[in-house]
Amino acid sequence: MAKLFRVGKQMTDAILTVLKYVRDTTGIEPSQEEIANALKSYFILNEIGNQIKFLRKHPLAQNQPETSSKDPFWKLNLMAGPPKNSLVRVGIFYEGMQVAIKTAQNFVKKSSGAEPSEDEIALSIKCNFILSEIKNQIDWQRQGSNQGNPTESKSG
Numbered sequence: 009m010a011k012l013f014r015v016g017k018q019m020t021d022a023i024l025t026v027l028k029y030v031r032d033t034t035g036i037e038p039s040q041e042e043i044a045n046a047l048k049s050y051f052i053l054n055e056i057g058n059q060i061k062f063l064r065k066h067p068l069a070q071n072q073p074e075t076s077s078k079d080p081f082w083k084l085n086l087m088a089g090p091p092k093n094s095l096v097r098v099g100i101f102y103e104g105m106q107v108a109i110k111t112a113q114n115f116v117k118k119s120s121g122a123e124p125s126e127d128e129i130a131l132s133i134k135c136n137f138i139l140s141e142i143k144n145q146i147d148w149q150r151q152g153s154n155q156g157n158p159t160e161s162k163s164g
Contacts, residue, residue, distance in 0.1 A: 055141060
């Protein structure tokens with residue numbers, strides 16, 4: 009049985025932002041595993057570390073205006089069945105995501121000397137550049153998995 013865990017509101021919002029961004033730009037919603045693998049890549053870890061260093065030096069950049077929209081952030085079509093990432097939408101994740109978040113915390117702690125909070129990681133993930141790079145990493149993973157599956161030869 010898969011282990012599940014819950015993250016805070018900021019991290020849930022950040023991962024939902026990644027889901028939406030990747031779905032909107034590629035047409036395919038990423039799985040938790042794809043996001044976790046992308047977050048563990050050295051390039052993404054390095055960019056998260058750089059963003060956290062920037063946010064620590066410029067605390068005013070962290071204050072993002074709250075949007076007060078009366079429309080729901082997510083619209084669910086219950087006629088089509090449960091969405092692919094229904095657990096994510098309520099802030100529940102598989103163990104791989106927890107490992108990815110902890111990997112990011114350890115990387116930033118090792119490179120900067122101070123362990124970042126989950127909220128700092130969440131804010132950095134929402135950065136447009138990092139969202140774009142996560143999408144690129146997921147695209148790269150998908151291309152690799154498509155090329156890595158050899159097609160069976162047809163014998164005639």
